[in-house]
Structure formats: C-alpha cells, structure tokens
Amino acid sequence: MMVNKRGVNKTVSDQAIHLDLVAKAQGIPGAENYFVDLPESSKNNLTYGALLNCYCKELMTGKAEALIEKMKELNLPLDSYTYNVWMRTLAAVNDISGVERVIEEMKRDAEDTDDWTTYSNIASIYATF
Structure with a gap:
C-alpha cells in the first residue's frame, strides 16, 4: 500500500485507477511519471495493465508492445x-x-x-x- 500526503492508504487497485486519471489529466508523460514513481511493490499486473490501457487508447502500439514484453519478463x-x-x-x-x-x-x-x-x-x- 502507498500512503499519500493526506495519510490515505491507496491499494494497488486505487493506484491503477489513479494512473488512468493522471493520463487523462496530464497525458501519457504524466502517467509514465506516476508509474515510475510507484514503489516496486505496486508495480503489478494492475498498474502495468493501466499503463498499457493508456498506451492503447492513444494508439501507441510500440510502447504497448514493449510494455507487454516487460510484463512477460516480470512473469506478470x-x-x-x-x-x-x-x-x-x-x-x-x-x-x-x-x-x-x-x-x-x-x-x-x-x-x-x-x-x-x-x-x-x-x-x-x-x-x-
């Protein structure tokens, strides 16, 4: 779980949803920055999947494919x-x-x-x- 500035515990599912919202508000660079800043324990199939969905919505097939390969490497x-x-x-x-x-x-x-x-x-x- 990740604790934000207000002391709220975010589950990994919450973080995946937040990543999607960041992408809508700040674009792919914002979503990527949010993802990079997540603790390693929060980088699982939910958050990777959220980032993948963001890439796919923007038709960024190269980034989507690279992310799928990374997910495979990590055995997600x-x-x-x-x-x-x-x-x-x-x-x-x-x-x-x-x-x-x-x-x-x-x-x-x-x-x-x-x-x-x-x-x-x-x-x-x-x-x-």
Whole structure:
C-alpha cells in the first residue's frame, strides 16, 4: 500500500485507477511519471495493465508492445483482458497481422482465453477488415 500526503492508504487497485486519471489529466508523460514513481511493490499486473490501457487508447502500439514484453519478463499474469486491449489497438491502426499474432500468443500464454468477450472482440475486429 502507498500512503499519500493526506495519510490515505491507496491499494494497488486505487493506484491503477489513479494512473488512468493522471493520463487523462496530464497525458501519457504524466502517467509514465506516476508509474515510475510507484514503489516496486505496486508495480503489478494492475498498474502495468493501466499503463498499457493508456498506451492503447492513444494508439501507441510500440510502447504497448514493449510494455507487454516487460510484463512477460516480470512473469506478470497476462489475462484475456490484456490481450483484448492490445488487439483492439492493433486493429485500430489496421495491423491485422499483428492482431493474428496476438491471438496466437493469447492462445499459447493467457490464463483465461475461453471467454465470450474475447470471441466477440475477435469477431468485431475481423468484421471491420
């Protein structure tokens, strides 16, 4: 837990939400600075996922992919939500081969690939191409 200036204990989930709000208010540089300043104990799949979501919203595919690789290096759990966020971003920049690569990675590596959100997401991506 992280204690802020007012003495409020923030959970890692709170920090992930805060990171998203910082990105909305200060842009990606602000979110990155917030992330860097987090204690190492708060850098888990929730805060990495929040930063990934920020990159994906801004269609920063290079940074998103680098962050995914970092998450893999750290052995953070990658779930279907993480892969779905990444696929939607690749689809938004018309990178269908990237989407297909992510689908294969997800089948191989994700812990929970059998959900309807994933199938729906993949179907909607293919429908737009």
